[in-house]
Amino acid sequence: MDLQLTIQTTNLGFDYDIELHSWHQKLCAYRVFGTKSKELLEGGLGLGLNFITQFESGDEWLAQIPEQYISITDAFPEHQYQLLWLAANSEQAAQLLLMRPLLLVLICEQYPIDNEKALALSHLGQRDILNELGYDNAKATLKFIDKLTLKFERDLELKHVKKQLDKRTCRYKIFNHYNTINYVALSLDNKYPFLTCTKFGMTIASKNKLERGPLRACLADTLALGIELGINEPATRIGQLSSLDELERLHQQWIERRNDIRRVASRPVDADKVYPKLIPSEQNITAIENYNELFTEGIAQKHCIAIYHSRIIAGQYCVFTMQQPQRVTIGVKVNKLINMLELDQISGISNAIATNETREIVYKWFERVKKIYKQGFDDEIELKA
DSSP states (O other): OOOOEEEOGGGGTOSOEEEEOOGGGTTOEEEEETTTEEEEOOSOOSSOSGGGGGSTTHHHHHHTSOHHHHHHHTTOGGGHHHHHHHHHHOHHHHHHHHHOHHHHHHHHHHOTTOHHHHHHHHTSOHHHHHHHTTBOOSHHHHHHHHHBOOOOOSHHHHHHHHHHHBTTTOGGGGGTTOSOBOHHHHHHHHHOGGGTTSHHHHHHHTOSSOOHHHHHHHHHHHHHHHHHHTOSSHHHHHHTOOSHHHHHHHHHHHHHHHHHHHHHHTOOTTTTSOOOOOSOOOSSEEEOOSHHHHHHHHHHHTSOGGGGHHHHHTTSEEEEEEOSSSOEEEEEEEEGGGTEEEEEEEEOGGGOBOOHHHHHHHHHHHHHHHHHHHHHHHHHHHHHO
16 A cells, blocks of 8 residues: 655645655655656755644654664664665665665765765675775774764764775774774774774773763873973873773863972962961961962962062952862952951852852951951050050
């Protein structure tokens, strides 16, 4: 029975509807122009068939197609109809869809609007298909394809595979020692090819759940640090790592080394002077006592507190650190002429705003030290008198 289905594409602004015939009628499709004429659809639909269920008899029409074919082609919605058309019109293409569907997908990628050319190509041997499509056609190519564990949920996955198979580079050969090849491995090879087949690269590729954004950021920064520090072959050094934890430790080590270099380069001439003790420390709120501590505070908290060095030396500013309940840097302006302290900043990491609880603790501390500072100022006036 030929169960036809009409997709009303005229409602979408096209000047024709699409008439789909059944699986038993080889999935033939036509463009239908009103009641006047129709013409054979030469290629794919360019979209998946999941939308068909919204039409009357849509579920029944899909049910005619073998379920395993639907399941395999669902991953490639852009080529789904053409893949199924090939399977419906050729036993050899149907076998290829079951055995190595990626080859049939690559054919559709090359000939998305030429079913006949795609059909002719599907009748060739698998290595001949690769050769005709411009890919390397060695036996190793087919082994590489069989190792892929991709779900093709992203367009990039197919692009990465095509890049690997290019006969001009035969990049896929570098994966010979991989038992399986997932998206992480291909993505990493595309961005950081020097890591592929290294100890670290293979470790990363073996992770089932991995946040690639933070990984890439850490990799990029570590590599840039290595170059800045003049490390001999930093890429090789990274490739020898065994885990993400080791990468993070190496990243931190190189950050500290760079900071030491910057500290020396930017060290003020009066950096060895001890800061004036204008305001007393408490157990949880302690004063920064010298330039080294000030610089280290800026590095730890990721802000620019070190720019206050000159003002601190001049007795115009004080900096404190607080550990609990939140790690913050506290800045206090000092105006000796009018005997006044002003709370200037309470800054978390990267100048983050302090919590209400933290601010309340700092405010109470500041009220205490203001009284102490004022008392000291008054005592000094009495002595001078």
